Amino acid sequence: MKPQMNADERRQLLITSHRSLGTDKIRILHVLGGMDRGGVETWLMEILRHIDRDRYLMDFVVHKTEPGAYDEEVLSFGSRIVPCLYPSRPWAYALNFQRILREFGPYDIVHSHVHHFSGYVLRLAKYAGVPIRIAHTHTDTVSSEQRGGFYRRLYFHFMKSSINRFATVGLGSSYQALAALFDSDCNCDPRWQVVNYGLDLSPFQGRIDRDLVRAELGIPADAFVIGHVGRFLAVKNHTFILDIAAEVIQQEPKMYLLLVGDGLLRPNMEQKAVQLGLGDRVIFAGLRSDIPRLMRGAMDVFLFPSLYEGLGNVRLEAQAAGLPSVISDVVPEQGDVVLPLVKRVSLSLPAFAWAEALLLHRDAVSRVSPSDALAQMANSQFNIKTAVKQLENIYLSQLIGL
Template identity: 35%
Template sequence: MIRVLQCVNDMHRAGLETMLMNYYRNIDRTKIQFDFLTHRPYKSDYDDEILSLGGRVYYAPRLYPQNYPKYFKWMEQFFKNHPEYKIVHSHIDAMSYLPLKAAKKAGIPIRIAHSHNTSIDRDFKYFLKQYFRMKINSVTTDFCACGEEAGRFLFGNVDYTVIPNAIDTSKFVYNPIVREYKRKELNISNEFVIGHVGRLSYQKNHKFLIEIFNQYLQINPCSILLLVGVGEKEEEIKKQVSDLGLEEKVKFLGNRDDVNELYQAMDTFVMPSFFEGVPVVGVEAQFSDLPCVFSNKVPKEVKFGKKTEFVDLDASITTWIDIIEKNRKLERKFVVSELENSPYNIKQAHLILENYYLDMMHREEQ
């Protein structure tokens, strides 16, 4: 059996983490087993499921600059204690330079960097991340990306393999019965529901989403905005909602394990992100036959639904509102037959990653 060490920040319910779990649940675990190296000192949402599937979870020091000497010392000892790892697969974009550098020093033969984005968060590590982005190819043997734009952003002109952000499509097919009871549970009756799923962060551009919604209420006051997720901008976003007097109109639902059902309760999905890779939530929303409005910073390759449109971030709020209002007239339907052969269907896509690992191990053994 091949044990693959997946390097992540943590395993809470977010896009990248959910994508990894989709693959983990579907690969042949008699051939390939996932273990997870996290960089947070706490248990995450998916940890118990990982353990139940035969995986392991390790907790490395946080990747703060002041921690780097401690981190590399910890990683050196970790790889000495775990000689079973021949594949390290890192999913933390430019920061993957750090665990992959440690893996290279330890002599790990297969070191995979996986790009999940097309830009970098402007946090206190922004300039360090730009430096690591320039250096990442020097510590990496193999390259993966969620899409073409994400691959070019992190790796430049090197060859990389696209691993689709695949999902269990059966959980997301539109179901009017689920819609009815989920809306009742949320105390929603005839309101038009605009939805968003994503970390409450700079990247997702919630401030602009709130501005769009606030003005949309002027033409359709019988509307509600559902925000699913948590993040570092949560208090700032809640203050904006309060300042606009929208507390009764905006529902903060936090992290949820019923996101597939929450899509059913929505009427349109709006994502005005500053940057994205191929967003898992965008895939999920389209499989739910939700009309979707994405910013032009979301890669076009995510689109497969007929009800998906892209809007320039520099366009007026009126432009966004016109599309959302047009979506109010669209009917949703049960479209399972159109989903079975999609590249985003995990039932087929898991073979891409499974064969990728098997081929690499075969290459090393020759």
């Protein structure tokens, strides 16, 4: 019996097979809202930095004209960022998208990250002759879909049907994310599969000067710092984070809350912090490019009470930083790698119960050293090298199967 190939041998065979077809670079068009500092965008940047750019060309369609935080770096790699406006006006969007495929293509793959709207994107790609069409979901939207009105639910149904018809591949950051976009029977369709988020672990290595990092933020060296990283959107539950902080400070007077990110709800949260008497104890750090440094140098514990998540990529970074993490029980367990650092708490519990759990869990770091936590992340499926290989294999296997 012929021995079964391992993953590396299969990958090399796919590369060799593709080269035998006489093709040049594999051309991929990613579709998303914009190249800002969010979870999806950061993941795509890690892929772009580590993928074999002699074999793959990645361009990006975005739905805005304002510059994104990653635009300059994207362009430095020889990739292009092309605005495609009016997603709320289907006919105008279709004309723009078809023009982009003509002028910047041809593309081998359209890889869409715009959740339900991927149904329309992939429909346009199909009729434009793009052979590989990927719908990629990064979040679990089941609960939000259930709260939608009649027309919103009709939109979800239509787009899911279009994805099922026009996607050649469906990817998700977790099984929950897959089920949200491709329905609960997604395990029965071989097109749908989980693709792992990948971390570049080099920023989590080396010495860090905690006193210096805290001084830059105006945080005392002996403060107990609760950290959170995320856009100021309802799903991230910043209101509850502030309620928890108000409870914690009753028992830990040296508490500070470090909130990294930006978004529409930030002014509301700044106002609420003042109303709770936390005005001088909450640091609104805005968008930052040094998340690993802040986690390692400023934070003592990571708080993540999201209402739902596809995976919660930032809590992987918290584990790589060796941070004890208190997270909501709806966040997919797939991302629990360094188990002694992760404490799950029900969203049905009040803020004071979360505060108690947080104060008790802050000593979890004594059960696993930062170096051991980093080693566990390096050996997991969330290492960027492993994740890039997985995505390359998906691309190659689809092209070879044509």
